[in-house]
Amino acid sequence: MNMAWKEIVKNKVRFLILGSIIFLVSLLTFIISGLANGLSQDNASLIKDLPNGTFYMAEEVNNSFPLSRIDKPLLKEITEEHPEAVAFSIQMGFIHDESDQQQSIAFVAATDSSLFKQVNPGEIILDRSLTEKEIKIGDKLTNSQFAGTWGVKRFVDQKKYSHAPVAYISLEDYEAIYQTNTMQLVFIPGDDISQEYAGLHSFSKNDFLKSLPSYSAEQTSLNMIVWFLIVISGMLFAIFFYMMNVQKIDMYGILKAIGVKTSTLFQMMWTQMLVITCIALAISVMCSQLFAVLAPEGMPFHLTLSSVGKLAIIFVVIGLIGATLSGLQIKRIEPLQAIQQGGK
Amino acid sequence: MGLLVLEDVRKTFHNGELEEEILKGISLSLQPGEVTALVGASGSGKSTLLTIAAGLQSTSEGVVQFNGENLSAMKPEQVRKLRASQFGFVFQFAHLVPFLTVEEQLLVMLDVAEFKLRKAEKKEKVHQLLQLIDMGHRKHAYPSVLSGGEKQRVAIARAIIHEPKVLFADEPTASLDSKKSKEVMALIHDLTKRLNISTLMVTHDEEMLVYTDRFIRMMDGKIV
Known part of the structure; x- marks a missing residue:
C-alpha cells in the first residue's frame, strides 16, 4: 500500500x-x-553560434579585441596552415535608413568563409530584428563615415552582438569606414586546435565569450x-x-x-x-x-x-x-x- | 520450555559515573494461549522487562530466547523481521497512523509482516478480524473520528492481524476509562485464547488482573 x-x-x-x-x-x-x-x-549570438574552435587576438591588447590587429603576414601563415580559418572584425556603429532614422548596429566583416555571411561591396545583410524598424530588402542605407550606400540584400535570424543587430558588410566597405584592412580576430574551427602563434593570444569559445565586455x-x-x-x-x-x-x-x-x-x-x-x-x-x-x-x-x-x-x-x-x-x-x-x- | 524464555536478565543503565541496575536477574517463560501480566509500582522495571523481551532494547546480561533462538545474538535486521512477523504490539496510546483508515492500518501491518496473500485475501482477512472485534462498521473511518476505546481496539487488531506468536501490551488500558478498559482487556484475553498467542502485558491497574492467567509482581528490578 x-x-x-x-x-x-x-x-x-x-x-x-x-x-x-x-x-x-x-x-x-x-x-x-x-x-x-x-x-x-x-x-553574443554572433559568437555563440560559431562552432567550437579557437580565437586568436593580438597579445598586447590585454584581452580587449577591439584594439587587436592581426598582421597580414601572420594571417597568411595561419590561413596556409588552416585553410578553414577566418579573420574577422566587429565594430559598433550605426546606419541611417531611408527615413533617416538612425539604428545602432554591429558591423561585421570577415574573410571568405561559410561561417560568416559574405556580401559584395555596396551590399549589406542585416539581423532580422531590423525588420521591426521597417527596414526592407532593397532599402538603401547610409553611414556618415561611408561615402556610398548599402542595398539591403537579405535578413538573417538571431545574429546579435552587444545587444545590437549585426550588419554584415564587405571587407572593402569595412576598410572605407574604418581606414584599416587588418582584421581584429582569427577563428579556427575545430575541437583539437591547440596551436600557438607568436604575438597572438588564443582563447577557447567560452573563454572568448567571457572576455567580452559586459557578457x-x-x-x-x-x-x-x-x-x-x-x-x-x-x-x-x-x-x-x-x-x-x-x-x-x-x-x-x-x-x-x-x-x-x-x-x-x-x-x-x-x-x-x-x-x-x-x-x-x-x-x-x-x-x-x-x-x-x-x-x-x-x-x-x-x-x-x-x-x-x-x-x-x-x-x-x-x-x-x-x-x-x-x-x-x-x-x-x-x-x-x-x-x-x-x-x- | 516456553515460546519466549528470559533467563537471568539484567539491565544496567549508566548515567555518567552513576550505574543503576534496573533489572536484577529476571527469569520467566511465556506459554501459548496465556496472558501474563507484569505488575508493580512505577520504576519497578516492568516496562523495561517488556521492551527487552520484545527485542526493543538489549540486555546487559542474561538471555532472551524466542523459539529457542537467542535475540541478543541476532543482527538488528533479524530482530526487526522478528518483531514484524512474530510479535504484536499494543501501547498505552493507540498510535494509529493518522492518514490511514481503520482497514488500511491493518493492511499496512500485513505488508510490514510480508504476509503472503493476494490483495483481496488480505482485505477479507482484515474484514473478518474487524467483525471479530466489532469494528467492521468503522473500517473506512480515520483515527480522528474514533473514540479512545475504538482506537485501542484497532491497535489490538493491528497487533494481531499478522498472526503473531507473542503479543506485547504496555499499559494498554492506561488511557481508557474503567468500562472501556474492561472491554479492551476482555478482548485481549479472548484473542489470546482464540489465536493461541502468548501475551505479556504491563499494567498498574490490578483490577485488570482478572483477565490474566497469571501475574508476576515486580519490585526494584526483581520478581517478588
Missing part, C-alpha cells in the same frame, strides 16, 4: 502549499534562466540568481520535510517498533518529494513555455525545452538531497523513545 500517496491525499492543503512554493520558485528560475539565455543570445558580468549575476533559487528550493524541501518529520517522530517510532524498515520510511518521504516536485515542475515548465510565447516583443527571452529539462533535473536532485538531509532524523529515531513518550 502506498502510504506516501495516502498521506498526500489526506493532507492535501499541506502538500498543496509546498507544491505551490516549488512551482513559483521553479517558474521564477525558468524565467530568469530564459532571460539569462535571451540576454546571452542578444549579447561575464551580465551572465554571472543572472546565473547566480538561478543557482540561489535552486538552493532555496532545496532548503525549502529540507525545512518542509524536517517540520513534517518532527511532527511524525512518534508515529515513525511506533512504526519502527512494529517492524517497519527505516528504508520504507525514507522511500515514503522520497515518493512524496518526487510526486510534489514532478507535478509542480510539469506545471512550471508549461507556464514557462507559455511565457516564452507571450513574452513582450523585444524582451530578450530564450528558453529551450532542453535547458528547462536540465534545470528540472537539478531541481529534483536538489530536492532529493534536501529531503534526505532532513530525513536523517528518521534514522536516529528510537522506537523506545516514542513508546515511552506516549502520544495521540
Whole structure:
C-alpha cells in the first residue's frame, strides 16, 4: 500500500502549499534562466553560434579585441596552415535608413568563409530584428563615415552582438569606414586546435565569450540568481520535510517498533518529494513555455525545452538531497523513545 | 520450555559515573494461549522487562530466547523481521497512523509482516478480524473520528492481524476509562485464547488482573 500517496491525499492543503512554493520558485528560475539565455543570445549570438574552435587576438591588447590587429603576414601563415580559418572584425556603429532614422548596429566583416555571411561591396545583410524598424530588402542605407550606400540584400535570424543587430558588410566597405584592412580576430574551427602563434593570444569559445565586455558580468549575476533559487528550493524541501518529520517522530517510532524498515520510511518521504516536485515542475515548465510565447516583443527571452529539462533535473536532485538531509532524523529515531513518550 | 524464555536478565543503565541496575536477574517463560501480566509500582522495571523481551532494547546480561533462538545474538535486521512477523504490539496510546483508515492500518501491518496473500485475501482477512472485534462498521473511518476505546481496539487488531506468536501490551488500558478498559482487556484475553498467542502485558491497574492467567509482581528490578 502506498502510504506516501495516502498521506498526500489526506493532507492535501499541506502538500498543496509546498507544491505551490516549488512551482513559483521553479517558474521564477525558468524565467530568469530564459532571460539569462535571451540576454546571452542578444549579447553574443554572433559568437555563440560559431562552432567550437579557437580565437586568436593580438597579445598586447590585454584581452580587449577591439584594439587587436592581426598582421597580414601572420594571417597568411595561419590561413596556409588552416585553410578553414577566418579573420574577422566587429565594430559598433550605426546606419541611417531611408527615413533617416538612425539604428545602432554591429558591423561585421570577415574573410571568405561559410561561417560568416559574405556580401559584395555596396551590399549589406542585416539581423532580422531590423525588420521591426521597417527596414526592407532593397532599402538603401547610409553611414556618415561611408561615402556610398548599402542595398539591403537579405535578413538573417538571431545574429546579435552587444545587444545590437549585426550588419554584415564587405571587407572593402569595412576598410572605407574604418581606414584599416587588418582584421581584429582569427577563428579556427575545430575541437583539437591547440596551436600557438607568436604575438597572438588564443582563447577557447567560452573563454572568448567571457572576455567580452559586459557578457561575464551580465551572465554571472543572472546565473547566480538561478543557482540561489535552486538552493532555496532545496532548503525549502529540507525545512518542509524536517517540520513534517518532527511532527511524525512518534508515529515513525511506533512504526519502527512494529517492524517497519527505516528504508520504507525514507522511500515514503522520497515518493512524496518526487510526486510534489514532478507535478509542480510539469506545471512550471508549461507556464514557462507559455511565457516564452507571450513574452513582450523585444524582451530578450530564450528558453529551450532542453535547458528547462536540465534545470528540472537539478531541481529534483536538489530536492532529493534536501529531503534526505532532513530525513536523517528518521534514522536516529528510537522506537523506545516514542513508546515511552506516549502520544495521540 | 516456553515460546519466549528470559533467563537471568539484567539491565544496567549508566548515567555518567552513576550505574543503576534496573533489572536484577529476571527469569520467566511465556506459554501459548496465556496472558501474563507484569505488575508493580512505577520504576519497578516492568516496562523495561517488556521492551527487552520484545527485542526493543538489549540486555546487559542474561538471555532472551524466542523459539529457542537467542535475540541478543541476532543482527538488528533479524530482530526487526522478528518483531514484524512474530510479535504484536499494543501501547498505552493507540498510535494509529493518522492518514490511514481503520482497514488500511491493518493492511499496512500485513505488508510490514510480508504476509503472503493476494490483495483481496488480505482485505477479507482484515474484514473478518474487524467483525471479530466489532469494528467492521468503522473500517473506512480515520483515527480522528474514533473514540479512545475504538482506537485501542484497532491497535489490538493491528497487533494481531499478522498472526503473531507473542503479543506485547504496555499499559494498554492506561488511557481508557474503567468500562472501556474492561472491554479492551476482555478482548485481549479472548484473542489470546482464540489465536493461541502468548501475551505479556504491563499494567498498574490490578483490577485488570482478572483477565490474566497469571501475574508476576515486580519490585526494584526483581520478581517478588
